[in-house]
Amino acid sequence: MPFSFILEAQDTGSAARAGRMVAGAAPGTAGVREVPTPAFMPVGTAGSVKTLTPDELRAAGCDILLANTYHLSLRPGVDTVRRMGGLHEFMGWPGAILTDSGGFQVMSLSPLRKVTDAGVEFRSHLDGSRAVLTPEDAVRIQDALGADIAMSLDELVEAGAAAPAVREAVDRTLDWAARGLAERERLRGAGRGTMALFGINQGGADPAERRRCFERLGELPFDGFALGGLWVGEGRTLGLDMVEHDCGAFPSDRPRYLMGVGHPVDVIEAVARGADLFDCVLPTRNARRGTVFISTGRLVVKNAVYAHDPRPLDPACDCYTCRRFSRAYLRHLFAAGELLGMRLASIHAVHHMLQLVRRAREAILAGCFAAFRKQSLEAFRSGDTIVPAPPSGDGPRAPTSKRRTTGAGLERPARA
Amino acid sequence: MPFSFILEAQDTGSAARAGRMVAGAAPGTAGVREVPTPAFMPVGTAGSVKTLTPDELRAAGCDILLANTYHLSLRPGVDTVRRMGGLHEFMGWPGAILTDSGGFQVMSLSPLRKVTDAGVEFRSHLDGSRAVLTPEDAVRIQDALGADIAMSLDELVEAGAAAPAVREAVDRTLDWAARGLAERERLRGAGRGTMALFGINQGGADPAERRRCFERLGELPFDGFALGGLWVGEGRTLGLDMVEHDCGAFPSDRPRYLMGVGHPVDVIEAVARGADLFDCVLPTRNARRGTVFISTGRLVVKNAVYAHDPRPLDPACDCYTCRRFSRAYLRHLFAAGELLGMRLASIHAVHHMLQLVRRAREAILAGCFAAFRKQSLEAFRSGDTIVPAPPSGDGPRAPTSKRRTTGAGLERPARA
Numbered sequence: 001m002p003f004s005f006i007l008e009a010q011d012t013g014s015a016a017r018a019g020r021m022v023a024g025a026a027p028g029t030a031g032v033r034e035v036p037t038p039a040f041m042p043v044g045t046a047g048s049v050k051t052l053t054p055d056e057l058r059a060a061g062c063d064i065l066l067a068n069t070y071h072l073s074l075r076p077g078v079d080t081v082r083r084m085g086g087l088h089e090f091m092g093w094p095g096a097i098l099t100d101s102g103g104f105q106v107m108s109l110s111p112l113r114k115v116t117d118a119g120v121e122f123r124s125h126l127d128g129s130r131a132v133l134t135p136e137d138a139v140r141i142q143d144a145l146g147a148d149i150a151m152s153l154d155e156l157v158e159a160g161a162a163a164p165a166v167r168e169a170v171d172r173t174l175d176w177a178a179r180g181l182a183e184r185e186r187l188r189g190a191g192r193g194t195m196a197l198f199g200i201n202q203g204g205a206d207p208a209e210r211r212r213c214f215e216r217l218g219e220l221p222f223d224g225f226a227l228g229g230l231w232v233g234e235g236r237t238l239g240l241d242m243v244e245h246d247c248g249a250f251p252s253d254r255p256r257y258l259m260g261v262g263h264p265v266d267v268i269e270a271v272a273r274g275a276d277l278f279d280c281v282l283p284t285r286n287a288r289r290g291t292v293f294i295s296t297g298r299l300v301v302k303n304a305v306y307a308h309d310p311r312p313l314d315p316a317c318d319c320y321t322c323r324r325f326s327r328a329y330l331r332h333l334f335a336a337g338e339l340l341g342m343r344l345a346s347i348h349a350v351h352h353m354l355q356l357v358r359r360a361r362e363a364i365l366a367g368c369f370a371a372f373r374k375q376s377l378e379a380f381r382s383g384d385t386i387v388p389a390p391p392s393g394d395g396p397r398a399p400t401s402k403r404r405t406t407g408a409g410l411e412r413p414a415r416a
Numbered sequence: 417m418p419f420s421f422i423l424e425a426q427d428t429g430s431a432a433r434a435g436r437m438v439a440g441a442a443p444g445t446a447g448v449r450e451v452p453t454p455a456f457m458p459v460g461t462a463g464s465v466k467t468l469t470p471d472e473l474r475a476a477g478c479d480i481l482l483a484n485t486y487h488l489s490l491r492p493g494v495d496t497v498r499r500m501g502g503l504h505e506f507m508g509w510p511g512a513i514l515t516d517s518g519g520f521q522v523m524s525l526s527p528l529r530k531v532t533d534a535g536v537e538f539r540s541h542l543d544g545s546r547a548v549l550t551p552e553d554a555v556r557i558q559d560a561l562g563a564d565i566a567m568s569l570d571e572l573v574e575a576g577a578a579a580p581a582v583r584e585a586v587d588r589t590l591d592w593a594a595r596g597l598a599e600r601e602r603l604r605g606a607g608r609g610t611m612a613l614f615g616i617n618q619g620g621a622d623p624a625e626r627r628r629c630f631e632r633l634g635e636l637p638f639d640g641f642a643l644g645g646l647w648v649g650e651g652r653t654l655g656l657d658m659v660e661h662d663c664g665a666f667p668s669d670r671p672r673y674l675m676g677v678g679h680p681v682d683v684i685e686a687v688a689r690g691a692d693l694f695d696c697v698l699p700t701r702n703a704r705r706g707t708v709f710i711s712t713g714r715l716v717v718k719n720a721v722y723a724h725d726p727r728p729l730d731p732a733c734d735c736y737t738c739r740r741f742s743r744a745y746l747r748h749l750f751a752a753g754e755l756l757g758m759r760l761a762s763i764h765a766v767h768h769m770l771q772l773v774r775r776a777r778e779a780i781l782a783g784c785f786a787a788f789r790k791q792s793l794e795a796f797r798s799g800d801t802i803v804p805a806p807p808s809g810d811g812p813r814a815p816t817s818k819r820r821t822t823g824a825g826l827e828r829p830a831r832a
Contacts, residue, residue, distance in 0.1 A: 046752040047749070048754045051759070053740075084742060090748075091745060308496060310501075324470075328506070329463070331492075333464060336487075343759070
C-alpha cells in the first residue's frame with residue numbers, strides 16, 4: 001500500500017489544517033503506520049531518542065520519529081541495520097520513521113566537505129574516512145534503513161548567503177530532487193523503494209527564490225514537501241513569513257514538513273500558517289541539560305530555587321515525570337549528575353511537544369484553533385509557576401530544626 | 417507496627433532459609449512494606465538506582481533498595497529529604513528502603529578521616545568541608561531520611577589487618593552498636609525512630625574475633641544482624657567460611673544481611689550458608705559499562721562480536737530488555753555512547769539478580785534448593801551463548817552485497 005495523506009480539516013481563520021499520513025507497510029515490517037497531523041517528531045539521531053525507550057515514546061503519544069541517515073550510515077552502518085531487519089526492528093520501534101537525507105549532517109558535522117553537481121564529498125566525523133553522498137546514494141541508503149518517509153538530498157546555504165549562492169543551491173537542489181525520484185523508481189522496479197519521498201524547497205529567506213524553487217519542485221511527484229533552509233539564523237518573523245509563503249504555494253493534498261523547528265511558539269505559529277510536520281532536537285537536548293518547556297514558559301529545573309519545590313515540572317502536564325516526581329527531586333538528580341534526571345526531563349520534553357501538536361489538531365478539528373493559539377501563546381508567555389515555590393518561605397539552607405514540624409505543609413498536592 | 421521477621425522455611429540439606437521481613441509504616445508514609453527473603457537490594461546511592469525509575473525496579477521484582485546515607489547527607493542534605501516528605505516520597509519509591517550508616521562511604525570516599533572512640537571525623541568528597549559522624553548521628557540521620565531499616569555505625573578494617581587493629585575495631589563497633597540503640601530509644605521516646613536497626617558483626621576474616629564480636633552484639637536488641645568486613649579482598653573461600661561461621665552464631669529468628677555482595681555465585685553460596693539479604697553496586701555498575709551477568713555467565717555486550725547478534729542478552733531472561741532488544745542493538749548503543757544502552761543493560765542486571773534470589777526462595781520453599789544450587793552454578797559456569805551468534809557465519813564487516821539476500825535468516829527468534 002503506497003503512502004497517502006488525507007486532509008481532514010481546514011481552519012477557517014488561519015491556514016492551520018488537520019490531516020493524516022498513512023505509511024504503507026514496508027517488506028518485512030508489520031502493519032500500516034498512521035500519523036495524525038500536525039505532528040512532532042522526536043529525534044532519534046543514532047537509533048534511539050536519547051535516554052528513552054520506544055514504549056516511553058508511545059506513552060508520550062509519539063507516532064513518528066526522525067532518524068539521522070548520516071549517523072546511522074557511519075555507525076552501526078546500513079548493512080548492520082539491514083541485517084537486523086531494518087531500523088524499526090533494530091530499535092524496537094513500531095511507529096513510523098522519517099529519515100533525513102544526511103545532507104544537513106554532512107554539512108554541519110563533517111570536518112571537510114565539498115559540494116559538486118555530483119553530490120557531497122566529506123570526511124566522517126568519527127574516523128576521518130572519506131566518502132561521497134550523491135542524491136541516488138541518499139535514496140538508496142534510506143531505503144536500506146527501512147524508512148517510511150525518506151528525504152531528497154538538498155543543498156543548504158547559510159543565513160544571509162549572497163544571491164548567487166542561493167540561486168546555485170536552488171538549481172542543484174532541483175537537479176538532485178529529480179535524480180532522487182529517478183533512483184526511487186529504479187528501486188521500485190527492483191521490488192524495493194516502497195517508502196514515501198519528500199522534496200525539499202530551498203531559497204533561503206528570499207521569497208522569489210523559494211517561489212522559483214517550488215515552481216519546478218512542485219511539478220515532481222513527491223509524496224510531500226519540506227521547507228528547508230529556515231530557522232538557520234534569519235529570525236522568527238522572517239522565518240514565519242517564509243512558512244506562510246511556502247505553504248501558500250504548496251498543494252493542499254500533500255503534507256508539509258518544517259524541518260528543524262521545535263520551539264513551542266514557533267510550532268504553534270507555523271501550524272497557523274499551514275505546516276503539518278516538525279522535528280527538532282531542542283526540546284530533548286535542553287532537557288538533558290536540565291531545561292524544559294512547560295505550558296507557561298521555559299523552566300531551568302537544575303536551578304537552586306527549585307531545591308525544595310514540591311510541584312511537578314508542569315502542574316498542567318500529565319506525563320509520567322509530572323505525575324510522579326517533584327521539581328526538588330529533578331533538581332537533585334541534575335545536581336548529583338544522576339542520569340535519571342536526563343531521562344525524566346526528556347520524558348516531559350517529548351510529551352510536552354507531542355501534546356502541544358495533539359491539542360492543536362483537536363482544536364482545528366473542533367473549529368476552535370484561534371482560541372487555542374491565543375491561549376497557548378498567552379500561557380507560554382505568562383511565566384506562571386516559573387518562580388520559587390511560595391509555601392516554603394525560607395531558603396534551601398534553612399536549619400533542620402526549623403523545618404521539623406512543618407514538613408506536612410510542604411506535601412506535594414494530590415494530582416488527578 | 418514494629419519491624420518483624422518471619423522464618424517461613426528452612427532447607428534440610430543446607431543452611432538456606434526463606435523468610436519475610438515486614439517493615440512497619442513510618443509516619444507520613446503509606447502502608448506496610450513486605451520483603452520476602454532471600455532478597456537482593458539494588459543500590460540507589462544518591463536517591464536513584466542509576467538510570468532506573470521506581471516503576472522499572474518494581475517491574476524487575478524489587479521490594480527493597482539500599483540508599484547511601486553519606487551521599488544523601490551531603491547532597492541534597494537530610495533537611496531537604498525531610499522537607500520533601502522523606503526518602504520514599506522524595507524519590508517516588510513505594511517499597512522498603514535500607515540505608516547504610518554512612519561509615520563505609522566515609523572510610524572509602526573521604527579524602528581525610530580520623531576514627532576516634534567518639535566517631536569518624538572526615539571531609540566531604542564534594543566540597544572538602546569537615547564533619548563528624550558519631551553512632552548517634554548515624555541513627556538520627558537515617559531516621560530523618562525515613563529509612564525502613566537503618567544500620568548501626570561500625571568500624572571497618574582492611575583485609576589482612578593486624579590482629580590488634582581487628583580487635584580494636586571490634587571493641588569500637590560494639591561500643592557504637594550500644595550507643596546507636598540507645599539513640600534509637602531516645603528517638604522513640606520522642607515519637608520517632610520507628611525504623612528497624614541492624615547491628616553489624618565485625619572481626620575481619622578471623623573466626624575467633626567474629627565470634628567474640630557476636631557474643632556481645634547478639635545480646636543487643638537489634639532487629640537483624642549484618643555480616644560486615646567481608647568481600648574486601650579475603651577471597652571467596654575464606655569469605656564464605658566466615659558467612660557459614662557467622663550465620664551459625666546468629667539467631668535464626670532475625671534476618672542476616674551480607675553487605676556488599678552481589679556476584680551471582682557468591683549470592684547462591686551465601687544463601688546456602690544462611691544469608692538472607694544482599695546488596696551490591698557490581699551488577700548495575702558493570703551494566704553501565706556494557707557487561708552483564710546472564711544465566712550462563714558474564715556477557716560483555718559492547719564487544720564487536722555481538723554487532724550482528726540477534727539474540728537477547730540472555731535467552732533465558734524475561735526482563736524488558738531481553739523481551740524487546742537484541743545484543744546487536746545494545747552493542748550499537750554502547751558503541752555510539754547512547755545512554756539508553758546503560759539503561760537497558762541496567763534493567764537486565766537488576767532483573768537478573770532479583771530473579772536469582774526469587775528463584776532461590778522458591779526452591780527453598782519447594783524443598784529443592786540443592787537442585788537449584790547445582791543447576792544455577794553449572795549454568796553460570798557453562799558460558800553457553802556467550803559466543804558470537806552461529807547463524808551469521810561471517811564477521812561483522814561482511815560486505816553489504818553478500819548479506820542482502822540473507823537478512824531473513826538472521827531474524828531474531830520469536831519470544832514468549
